[in-house]
Amino acid sequence: MTFAKFPTLLAASSLAFVAACAGGPNNNENTQSGAVAGGLIGAVVGAATGDTAAERRQGALIGAALGAAGGAAIGNQLDRQEEELRQALGNNVGIVNNGQNLTVTLPQDILFATDSATLTGALQNDLVAVARSLNNNPGTTVSVIGHTDNVGEAGYNFDLSQRRAQAVTSVLINAGVSPSRLRTVGRGEDQPIASNLTADGRQQNRRVEIVITPN
Known part of the structure; x- marks a missing residue:
């Protein structure tokens, strides 16, 4: 696998993770919104790390993927704990x-x-x-x-x-x-x-x- 394909794989993996969370506690609304917010922030930060247009695009993709995964994980944790507390x-x-x-x-x-x-x-x-x-x-x-x-x-x-x-x-x-x-x-x-x-x-x-x- 070439490094150039790595950002695309990361992005695809993050989107798959978010899709897999749909239908969980409270339909995991915060998992999905956390992924979106994390992806946007990650893309901005990642784009700022490159010197050339190609590097900035690559940085944006990597940042978006990592940010989406991190945001989704936090949102998923909160959704599940909310459900646990409502039941208790x-x-x-x-x-x-x-x-x-x-x-x-x-x-x-x-x-x-x-x-x-x-x-x-x-x-x-x-x-x-x-x-x-x-x-x-x-x-x-x-x-x-x-x-x-x-x-x-x-x-x-x-x-x-x-x-x-x-x-x-x-x-x-x-x-x-x-x-x-x-x-x-x-x-x-x-x-x-x-x-x-x-x-x-x-x-x-x-x-x-x-x-x-x-x-």
Whole structure:
């Protein structure tokens, strides 16, 4: 096989990999979009490495193939972990897969009593299920982020969001997740996802997010 044919083979292999993934969990939409995004980025980077037009074309093909394969692998991992989490968790837990990371949202009203950072017993089972999924998929880092509404003093809300995020992190660690993978953050009232002018909006803003990002 000549080197000139190598980029074409790489590209064909990557496209075959993406096609083979169709029909899996969630139809593997993020596997396919990850391959497309990775291929575009790889093509641009690869084209920049050549000095002549022929070298740039060759670099673009190689970069596109490698980028597509890498992007598809990340998307496929996220699709499969999303499916695993949806099967394990109840309807009160929201899951968003944007192709770059997974965000598991747990409403604080079902995690904690008012003005408390002590977890309720029932929801710890869901956190153990999340920990099991994290242990099944070790090639990720995890941010646990606490949020509140804007009722009360901002400094107090910030402290409460940190303590609640730490309580969730502690359960994940006790369930076997390595502390080195975990980052605990309190955002207080600074990142609302709904209006704080209504009771329903404030309820949505009181939450803990577990953001899972492939390494």
